[in-house]
Amino acid sequence: MDDSAPHLLHSIFAWLVGASQVLGVASVVLTGVWMGHYRGGFSWDGSEQEFNLHPLCMVLGLVFLQGDAFPLASESLHSAILVYRVFRSEPKKNLKLLHAIIHLLALTLSIIGFVAVFDFHRAAKIPDMYSLHSWCGMATLVLFCLQWVMGLLFFLFPVASSWIRASYLPIHVFCGLVLLIMAIGSCLLGITEKLLFSITSTYALFAPEGVLANILGLLLVCFGMLIGYLTTRKEYRCLPNPEEESLSVHFKTLTEGGSPSSP
Template sequence: MDQIGEPTQNQRLEGFNILLGLTEAVGTILVILVISWINYHRNGLSWGADPDTKFNWHPLLMVVGFVFLYANAMLLYRIQRNVRKRRLKLMHAGLMLFIIVLVIISLVAVFDNHNMKKIPNMYSLHSWVGLTSIILFCCQWVAGCISFLYPGLQGNLRASYMPIHVYFGNAGFIGVLVSCLLGLNEKAIFQLKEKYAQFVGEGVMINIIGIFIIVFGGLTMYLVSQNQYKRLPRPEDDVLLTRTND
C-alpha cells in the first residue's frame, strides 16, 4: 500500500508540513469568506430567473475551482510524495478536469447574467485576463495529458516538456489570481459605487477576500518553487501507464 506524506530518501522537508497546513487553512478561510460574502451581501445563490443570484456562482466557483483546487492540484506531487507517479498523474489530470467543469459552469453564470441585464460581454480587463488564463489552463491540460499520460511518448520528450509545463502552470495560476483581484475590485466599484470609499462592511469584506487570495497564492507559489520540497524520483516511476499493477 502507498505511504503518504513520509519523507523519501534524504529530502529536506523542514517546515513543509507547517507551511502546507497554513496554506490549506488560509485557502479554507478564503472559501468560507466568499460563501459568507455571497450569502450575507449578495442574496445567496440560485440558477433561476434572478440574474444577480445566478451571477454569484461565478465568483464562488472561480475561487473554489480556479484558486483553491488549482493550488492543490499544483501541490499534489508534494503532498502525496510517496504515491506512485502513475497514480499521481491520473489524480492530477482528473482534478484539473474537474476544475474545467467548474469554470465552464461559472462562465455560463456570468454570461447569462450579462445577457439578462443587457450588459456587454468581454469588455473589461478582468474578463480579458480571466479568459486568457482559462485558455492557457485548458491548453495545459491537453498538452499535459498527451505528454504525461500517453504511454507511447518517448521519455526524453516528456523530460523536455516538463519545465515548460511547470512554468506555464505557475504562470496560469498567477493569471488566475490577478483576474480574481480585478474581478473583486470591479464588483466593489460597480455595486457599491461611492459607498466603497466609506468603508462599508461589504467593501471591507471584499478587500479582506482579496488579501486572502494574495496570501494563499503567495504561500502556494513558495511551496511549489522550493526544490527541497519536490517529490524525488522512485524506481517504479518509469513503469508504463498501461501497467495495471500499482
C-alpha cells in the same frame, strides 16, 4: 543534530501545507459569505443570484483547486505539484491521475462560473468581454483548458517520446506558474470591479462588504505566495523510486551521449 534536521523539515512542511489549506478554504468561505450574505445568495435563473456563482466557482476552481494541483518542475523527469509533495512517497502514476482529476474538477467549476456570468449578462442585456477582468479571465480559462489537454497527452497518456516530453516539461512548468498568477490576478480585478459596481458610494467609507472583499483579495495573494513557495522548494520535491531512477539514467544517456554505466 543530523537526525533532527529531516524531522524539523517535515514539521515545517506540514505546517506550511496546513497554512496553505487554511488560506484556500478561508478564501472560498469568504467568497461564499460575500455572495450569500451581501449579494443575495445563489440561483440559476439569469438573475444577479446566478452571477454570484461566478466568483464562487472561480475562486474554488481556478485558484484553490488549481493551487493544490498546478504543475511545477522537480529535479526528476516528472512534474511535481502540491499533491505530489504531500503524497510524495506514492507511485507517480497514481499522483498523475489525482493531478488530472483535480484539474478536471477545477476546469468543470470554472466553466460553470463562466456560463453563469454570460447567462446573467444575456438576461440583463449587459455587454460581454469589455473589461480587463473579462479579458484576463477568458485568457486564463483558455490556457487552463490547453494546459490540461497537453498534460494528458504528454504525461498521463503519453503519445510522444521521452525526449519530446522532457523538452515540453519546462513549458508545462512555466504555464502552470503563469496560470496561477493569472487566476489570482483576474480575481483581484474582478473583486475591485464588483465593488465599484455595487457599493461605489460607500466603498471609500470602509463599508463592511468592501472590507470583507479586500480581506478576500489579501488571502488570495497569500495563498498564491505560499503555494508557490511550497512547490518550488527542492527539499520538498517528490521522492525518487527505482523505476524513475532507471528512467533518469536512460534519459541522461540519450541527451548527453554517455552510457548508463558512465559517471
